[in-house]
Amino acid sequence: MAFSQRVAQLKSSLIRDILAAAQQPDVISFAGGLPDPALLFWHESESPLPKQLAQYGPSEGEPTLREYVANYARQQLGIDCQAQQVLILSGSQQGIDLVSKLFIDPQTPIITESPTYLAALQCFEFFGADITGIPLSPTGIDLPRLQQALQQQPAFTYLIPTFQNPAASCYDAEHRQQVVQALQAARVPLIEDDPYRDLVYDEVERRPLCAQMTADDSWVYLGTFSKTLAPGLRIGFLIASPDLLPHLLRLKQAADLHSSRLGQYLVLQAVSSDSYQSHLQTLQQHYRQKRDVMQRALQAELSDIADWQCPAGGLFFWLTLKERLDTRLLLPDWLKQGLAVMPGEAFYPENQVELGHLRLNFSHASEQAIEIGVARLAAGLRKALDD
Numbered sequence: 183m184a185f186s187q188r189v190a191q192l193k194s195s196l197i198r199d200i201l202a203a204a205q206q207p208d209v210i211s212f213a214g215g216l217p218d219p220a221l222l223f224w225h226e227s228e229s230p231l232p233k234q235l236a237q238y239g240p241s242e243g244e245p246t247l248r249e250y251v252a253n254y255a256r257q258q259l260g261i262d263c264q265a266q267q268v269l270i271l272s273g274s275q276q277g278i279d280l281v282s283k284l285f286i287d288p289q290t291p292i293i294t295e296s297p298t299y300l301a302a303l304q305c306f307e308f309f310g311a312d313i314t315g316i317p318l319s320p321t322g323i324d325l326p327r328l329q330q331a332l333q334q335q336p337a338f339t340y341l342i343p344t345f346q347n348p349a350a351s352c353y354d355a356e357h358r359q360q361v362v363q364a365l366q367a368a369r370v371p372l373i374e375d376d377p378y379r380d381l382v383y384d385e386v387e388r389r390p391l392c393a394q395m396t397a398d399d400s401w402v403y404l405g406t407f408s409k410t411l412a413p414g415l416r417i418g419f420l421i422a423s424p425d426l427l428p429h430l431l432r433l434k435q436a437a438d439l440h441s442s443r444l445g446q447y448l449v450l451q452a453v454s455s456d457s458y459q460s461h462l463q464t465l466q467q468h469y470r471q472k473r474d475v476m477q478r479a480l481q482a483e484l485s486d487i488a489d490w491q492c493p494a495g496g497l498f499f500w501l502t503l504k505e506r507l508d509t510r511l512l513l514p515d516w517l518k519q520g521l522a523v524m525p526g527e528a529f530y531p532e533n534q535v536e537l538g539h540l541r542l543n544f545s546h547a548s549e550q551a552i553e554i555g556v557a558r559l560a561a562g563l564r565k566a567l568d569d
């Protein structure tokens with residue numbers, strides 16, 4: 183496994199190490215730059231929030247939230263891990279940034295799915311990665327192409343196996359196993375991004391690939407509370423194999439010292455509350471219904487000019503136009519008609535762009551707006567096909 187050159191310069195922050203020691207109540211600390219707790223803004227206020235949240239906290243994250251995540255990962259995801267392997271992040275997006283810093287120098291080869299998550303591409307390309315995109319099918323990834331790309335010894339493989347953004351695909355059990363075996367044989371680290379797993383509408387295989395990893399493997403699992411609680415909190419997490427965690431922790435220290443303690447506290451309150459499970463069920467029912475409304479509207483309006491699979495989870499439909507128009511060129515007209523959609527071309531690595539796809543989100547608009555929006559979409563497409 184090869185890290186980026188910059189990692190050789192990455193030291194642990196001495197101050198953070200001393201501050202950890204200075205947590206003991208009988209230590210007189212002249213070490214850090216911690217404000218006097220009695221003068222922190224909340225101290226005198228009536229706020230019900232615990233006052234210690236106003237002080238700097240540990241870079242790893244709040245111990246109770248790390249424990250919660252490790253328990254959840256062991257019990258619900260089948261990932262064999264300890265709380266020490268958990269790093270709380272400022273959104274799982276931060277994990278993508280930290281992984282990029284850890285592995286990518288200009289021209290470092292990496293593998294992603296193609297298409298893949300836009301902001302991951304943005305990050306990987308910013309650090310200068312040489313990206314090989316592997317095509318997806320609704321139930322997996324092109325295995326021969328993956329195996330071929332693994333022969334170039336990429337620094338890592340970034341995958342979204344469950345309810346992929348943007349393509350809505352979900353690997354079946356066989357693909358999950360074969361991909362893990364291929365990565366293990368090539369000894370290439372896996373970065374598994376799994377933000378949508380709880381937004382599930384039909385029964386499908388969702389067991390993370392990281393659950394099949396062994397003690398010899400290098401892996402990072404990225405999770406988030408954005409899709410189930412509130413994206414504005416900016417709280418996500420990573421769980422990493424023990425060889426990677428110390429490097430990621432230092433990069434986290436260098437990036438932002440730690441994630442918002444208030445955000446972490448609110449997440450912990452929410453996930454420990456009695457109503458959390460019923461909240462998840464409500465989300466699932468509500469989004470399933472919207473998905474079905476969009477599915478019916480698409481069938482009524484677009485079945486002769488586009489193909490798609492009804493997504494089993496997540497937040498998106500991925501349309502493939504029978505005539506492969508460049509959907510970026512259609513966007514200005516749709517915007518004039520009061521409709522915003524994502525042209526599919528944006529989700530491909532540079533030089534591997536495929537024309538003729540659209541990503542449609544179904545969670546945000548009302549049911550009525552979904553029907554009106556799909557009608558506008560169809561009218562715009564038919565006009566473009568006639569021109």
Ligand SMILES: Cc1ncc(COP(=O)(O)O)c(C=O)c1O
Binds near residue numbers: 375405408
């Ligand atoms: C695949 C994927 N990864 C990561 C993220 C980032 O999520 P967060 O809000 O946790 O940073 C998103 C958000 O849309 C996403 O779709």
